[in-house]
Amino acid sequence: MSHNADVIVIGGGPAGLTAAISTRRLHPNKKVLLIRDVETSLIPCGIPYMYGTFNSIEKNIIPDKVLEMNDVRLLIGHVDDIDHEGQILSLSDGSSCAYEKLILATGSKPFNVPIPGRDLDNVIFVTKDKDELSKLRSSIEATKDIVIIGGGFIGVEMADEINKMTDANITIAEMFPRLLINAFDETESKEIEEILAKSGITVRTGSKVWKIKGEGAVESIKFAKGDVIPADLVIIGAGMVPETSLAEKLKMPKNLFGGILVDDHQKTLAPNIFAVGDCCAKISYFDGEQANIMLASVGAYEARVAAMNLYSEGPINPGAIGAFSTIVGGKVYSSVGLTQANAMNMEIPTLSSEFKDSDRHPSAMPGANPTKVRLVFQDDGLLLGGMVSGGTSAGEAINVLASCIQAGRTIQQIAMMQVGTHPAVTASPVTYPIINAAQIGLTKLDACV
Amino acid sequence: MSHNADVIVIGGGPAGLTAAISTRRLHPNKKVLLIRDVETSLIPCGIPYMYGTFNSIEKNIIPDKVLEMNDVRLLIGHVDDIDHEGQILSLSDGSSCAYEKLILATGSKPFNVPIPGRDLDNVIFVTKDKDELSKLRSSIEATKDIVIIGGGFIGVEMADEINKMTDANITIAEMFPRLLINAFDETESKEIEEILAKSGITVRTGSKVWKIKGEGAVESIKFAKGDVIPADLVIIGAGMVPETSLAEKLKMPKNLFGGILVDDHQKTLAPNIFAVGDCCAKISYFDGEQANIMLASVGAYEARVAAMNLYSEGPINPGAIGAFSTIVGGKVYSSVGLTQANAMNMEIPTLSSEFKDSDRHPSAMPGANPTKVRLVFQDDGLLLGGMVSGGTSAGEAINVLASCIQAGRTIQQIAMMQVGTHPAVTASPVTYPIINAAQIGLTKLDACV
Numbered sequence: 001m002s003h004n005a006d007v008i009v010i011g012g013g014p015a016g017l018t019a020a021i022s023t024r025r026l027h028p029n030k031k032v033l034l035i036r037d038v039e040t041s042l043i044p045c046g047i048p049y050m051y052g053t054f055n056s057i058e059k060n061i062i063p064d065k066v067l068e069m070n071d072v073r074l075l076i077g078h079v080d081d082i083d084h085e086g087q088i089l090s091l092s093d094g095s096s097c098a099y100e101k102l103i104l105a106t107g108s109k110p111f112n113v114p115i116p117g118r119d120l121d122n123v124i125f126v127t128k129d130k131d132e133l134s135k136l137r138s139s140i141e142a143t144k145d146i147v148i149i150g151g152g153f154i155g156v157e158m159a160d161e162i163n164k165m166t167d168a169n170i171t172i173a174e175m176f177p178r179l180l181i182n183a184f185d186e187t188e189s190k191e192i193e194e195i196l197a198k199s200g201i202t203v204r205t206g207s208k209v210w211k212i213k214g215e216g217a218v219e220s221i222k223f224a225k226g227d228v229i230p231a232d233l234v235i236i237g238a239g240m241v242p243e244t245s246l247a248e249k250l251k252m253p254k255n256l257f258g259g260i261l262v263d264d265h266q267k268t269l270a271p272n273i274f275a276v277g278d279c280c281a282k283i284s285y286f287d288g289e290q291a292n293i294m295l296a297s298v299g300a301y302e303a304r305v306a307a308m309n310l311y312s313e314g315p316i317n318p319g320a321i322g323a324f325s326t327i328v329g330g331k332v333y334s335s336v337g338l339t340q341a342n343a344m345n346m347e348i349p350t351l352s353s354e355f356k357d358s359d360r361h362p363s364a365m366p367g368a369n370p371t372k373v374r375l376v377f378q379d380d381g382l383l384l385g386g387m388v389s390g391g392t393s394a395g396e397a398i399n400v401l402a403s404c405i406q407a408g409r410t411i412q413q414i415a416m417m418q419v420g421t422h423p424a425v426t427a428s429p430v431t432y433p434i435i436n437a438a439q440i441g442l443t444k445l446d447a448c449v
Numbered sequence: 450m451s452h453n454a455d456v457i458v459i460g461g462g463p464a465g466l467t468a469a470i471s472t473r474r475l476h477p478n479k480k481v482l483l484i485r486d487v488e489t490s491l492i493p494c495g496i497p498y499m500y501g502t503f504n505s506i507e508k509n510i511i512p513d514k515v516l517e518m519n520d521v522r523l524l525i526g527h528v529d530d531i532d533h534e535g536q537i538l539s540l541s542d543g544s545s546c547a548y549e550k551l552i553l554a555t556g557s558k559p560f561n562v563p564i565p566g567r568d569l570d571n572v573i574f575v576t577k578d579k580d581e582l583s584k585l586r587s588s589i590e591a592t593k594d595i596v597i598i599g600g601g602f603i604g605v606e607m608a609d610e611i612n613k614m615t616d617a618n619i620t621i622a623e624m625f626p627r628l629l630i631n632a633f634d635e636t637e638s639k640e641i642e643e644i645l646a647k648s649g650i651t652v653r654t655g656s657k658v659w660k661i662k663g664e665g666a667v668e669s670i671k672f673a674k675g676d677v678i679p680a681d682l683v684i685i686g687a688g689m690v691p692e693t694s695l696a697e698k699l700k701m702p703k704n705l706f707g708g709i710l711v712d713d714h715q716k717t718l719a720p721n722i723f724a725v726g727d728c729c730a731k732i733s734y735f736d737g738e739q740a741n742i743m744l745a746s747v748g749a750y751e752a753r754v755a756a757m758n759l760y761s762e763g764p765i766n767p768g769a770i771g772a773f774s775t776i777v778g779g780k781v782y783s784s785v786g787l788t789q790a791n792a793m794n795m796e797i798p799t800l801s802s803e804f805k806d807s808d809r810h811p812s813a814m815p816g817a818n819p820t821k822v823r824l825v826f827q828d829d830g831l832l833l834g835g836m837v838s839g840g841t842s843a844g845e846a847i848n849v850l851a852s853c854i855q856a857g858r859t860i861q862q863i864a865m866m867q868v869g870t871h872p873a874v875t876a877s878p879v880t881y882p883i884i885n886a887a888q889i890g891l892t893k894l895d896a897c898v
Contacts, residue, residue: 043877325875404852425783439474
């Protein structure tokens with residue numbers, strides 16, 4: 001039996017879905033098949049919210065109707081091997097699929113962090129697998145002392161959400177000196193640590209886990225410093241690594257972080273095979289160096305680049321900017337581009353400026369939240385990054401900055417930006433934080449008026 | 450007595466405030482004085498919300514502490530005349546103020562629409578005056594049939610808000626064939642009309658008011674078509690005109706719409722005198738022609754341009770883009786740049802594309818709203834305008850498009866935009882509406898892949 005198609009996408013996560021939909025839209029004469037090896041695909045960024053906010057796993061399933069609506073065929077199956085010369089896939093059920101173009105979107109899996117005791121019962125990795133995550137849900141119900149290893153987005157969001165469904169003690173164990181160290185500068189990390197502490201979560205930064213201890217099931221955690229805390233459930237969210245077992249069969253070269261090497265059109269070294277999303281290598285937009293950025297939004301972007309390059313030379317991917325939001329204790333923290341710490345690692349000298357206001361005007365408006373914008377820029381004014389915290393509209397405000405970075409805008413230009421405002425949905429036109437932060441930034445530049 | 454200062458701003462609205470604050474920030478050695486002729490200044494865009502949402506006028510006052518915080522001196526007084534050669538203002542209390550630079554931000558006043566009967570009792574213009582607006586509040590309480598003349602932002606927002614505080618019949622009378630004709634294309638105008646109708650407001654478009662009838666107080670409205678409806682309160686919100694009585698004393702030339710003529714640095718023809726906000730002439734960003742745009746956000750922008758140009762040649766104002774949001778029946782409608790109808794008037798051929806989605810993902814996320822993005826672009830892809838409707842984050846999503854227009858971005862570039870997403874605050878990375886609308890737009894361009 002065969003399931004031939006013009007374009008085959010392997011992987012049903014955000015990058016795979018976007019690749020399939022974009023291909024259909026841009027190449028309407030091509031038949032597109034999406035193959036995934038799980039019955040249901042979860043929204044990866046929605047996983048923490050299955051615990052508190054949704055209190056349900058079913059609500060976080062990517063609806064297959066989006067494929068139907070876009071006339072993408074779906075096949076549940078496991079691809080065993082790729083014959084890249086014959087342009088044929090073989091599936092584990094013995095069937096095969098011929099393709100013109102193949103897009104690998106095989107995603108990522110949890111980093112199997114080498115801590116002794118990780119195989120004990122009640123030590124659970126945060127995967128994207130529905131059954132594993134269901135098991136985690138039931139484990140939470142019976143526990144008293146939960147330790148979450150990893151203080152990145154997964155760890156912080158899991159802690160914040162699990163805290164809504166249980167009275168258990170929750171501890172976040174992070175080996176770096178602060179939470180979310182790659183995403184935010186120190187000010188925001190500290191704010192987030194305080195919000196978590198206020199809601200009763202214990203945050204232990206600078207605390208490398210030495211050993212997970214127990215007989216059969218986990219009983220305690222021993223830190224490198226020697227102290228021991230009780231634990232009857234350990235959740236490991238210590239980063240993800242590219243899922244590349246299929247690519248390995250083709251001996252595809254990988255980068256430093258294990259991602260499949262691609263060129264700036266998302267092409268792998270194998271003819272007619274593209275790779276997008278967490279499984280593929282990335283470079284930074286800012287210095288062109290290898291980068292370890294795993295974001296659904298970056299994967300979806302790469303998928304759009306691939307779809308534009310399948311049959312003719314299209315736009316290039318200049319590298320990942322990295323824009324993201326998280327929500328902690330009901331407060332949104334969004335970030336784009338470089339933090340000052342990131343920039344320092346790249347040896348780019350930066351300045352920063354900030355401005356605080358209400359995100360409604362007057363601040364008596366229902367739904368108003370204090371909001372803060374911080375801009376990171378070069379000494380010639382070029383915008384390199386920014387941070388917005390506050391209410392839910394911070395999630396779109398950060399995209400104003402994302403669009404400015406991609407257009408190569410300077411704080412001189414942002415200080416002269418025209419925006420729309422309204423009492424019920426934005427800050428005041430007088431104090432609009434992005435513009436005011438840029439204007440304050442001007443006073444810090446040598447070339448200031 | 451004298452109140453000398455280096456820079457004097459006349460007017461305490463958003464443009465005046467922004468001019469004063471920006472001047473202090475950018476020229477920290479200069480003393481800045483703001484003169485206004487009212488004890489308290491209202492947030493102009495917040496005026497409709499004093500009726501329903503706030504149920505209070507006090508909550509909509511611009512706080513004077515923002516002046517103190519920025520070390521701007523405030524003087525309540527009426528400027529009678531300007532000696533522009535001597536660089537001295539004379540006030541009606543006999544005092545005077547010498548200045549180096551003067552910024553006029555005298556704002557606007559209601560267009561005195563020439564309808565017979567406008568002088569009857571209970572016919573009230575929507576001004577920015579606290580006492581007038583308080584009178585309106587008490588009038589509403591005792592009425593049965595309210596007619597609002599004018600279906601622009603003021604009329605629509607007043608109707609929506611007054612409807613929250615009274616059981617009276619409310620009718621909007623608009624002479625044009627649809628509401629908000631300058632701000633939105635027909636689809637959105639019709640949607641807004643339906644929302645208003647559902648909340649019990651009668652919308653009469655294509656209905657020019659011929660006469661306001663009554664003995665002493667208003668009793669009915671007669672339309673040009675001949676029909677008559679009862680009315681015991683008439684609210685006139687039929688546009689604003691520049692307040693230029695001071696400029697007239699200097700014989701400053703004005704544009705077609707009555708705004709004080711300024712160059713692209715916001716300089717008037719009188720030396721050392723600048724004008725910003727509703728009182729000054731504007732051109733369109735898109736064709737450089739005279740434009741009748743009155744928005745607090747545009748005024749604040751012009752104020753920032755003026756502040757940068759006070760003492761040396763700074764950036765120019767290329768014309769107003771026009772970005773705004775409104776909220777009707779709890780739904781946000783935001784717009785930026787040209788509608789297709791506006792573009793047609795400028796003889797610019799356009800295409801458009803749209804995409805609908807939820808503004809959270811999955812759509813089961815609390816606070817999720819359906820959202821729609823429509824893009825208006827040239828046949829080479831250059832973005833000219835856009836519309837976002839949905840939940841409150843539409844107010845910032847429109848600023849993503851505003852920033853794209855100002856950076857000269859095309860839909861080819863927007864389709865390849867990198868953005869940040871998060872389940873609780875944005876649409877999904879797969880279906881992010883601005884990017885998907887742009888990608889759909891690509892398929893409409895001849896130069897498509």
